[in-house]
Amino acid sequence: MQPELWNYRADVYDQDRTLDVAGYHVEATDGKIGSIDEATYEVGESYLVVDTGPWIFGKKVLLPASTVTQIDPQEKKVYIARTKQEIKDAPEFDESNFREPGYRDRVGEYYGRFPFGGGPGTF
Numbered sequence: 001m002q003p004e005l006w007n008y009r010a011d012v013y014d015q016d017r018t019l020d021v022a023g024y025h026v027e028a029t030d031g032k033i034g035s036i037d038e039a040t041y042e043v044g045e046s047y048l049v050v051d052t053g054p055w056i057f058g059k060k061v062l063l064p065a066s067t068v069t070q071i072d073p074q075e076k077k078v079y080i081a082r083t084k085q086e087i088k089d090a091p092e093f094d095e096s097n098f099r100e101p102g103y104r105d106r107v108g109e110y111y112g113r114f115p116f117g118g119g120p121g122t123f
Contacts (some may be wrong), residue, residue: 005108006045008065013041019077025078026063028084033061036078040065048078049098055084060093062104064111086114 013019025032026048034052037060046065048049052058063080070079080087083104090110 003069005064005066005112006047006104007043008041008046009069009106012068012071013065013100019073021048021078023072024071024078027079028082028087029078030083033080033087035083045104047104048094056088059094061090062085062093062098063087064108067111082111082114 021036024036026034026036033055036048037051038049040046045065047067048068049061050061054059063082067080067082068078069081071077072079079095091103092118094103
């Protein structure tokens with residue numbers, strides 16, 4: 001597993017502050033993709049579970065924390081450095097195994113092949 005992939009960027013999330021983004025809307029680089037069902041904040045194991053609603057026929061997706069480029073608490077939005085298509089092409093969400101290292105390794109291999117970027121976050 002790639003621990004840096006599963007950490008929030010320092011300019012996006014301050015580990016010393018408490019912020020729960022569950023329920024926030026999620027914006028890909030090309031538009032809204034859904035809302036956050038669950039978020040974790042453990043060093044090296046942080047991720048978002050996003051309910052895509054009707055966008056991908058009600059499916060969920062797992063996003064590593066490093067894909068987050070900005071958190072806007074006022075607007076209750078989280079911005080992701082991925083396109084809708086990149087998120088749609090990710091390994092299918094596995095409700096029963098998404099917390100298991102093997103599943104996260106597959107997701108990590110997929111997202112790890114993309115360069116990271118995007119503007120600084122706010123928090």
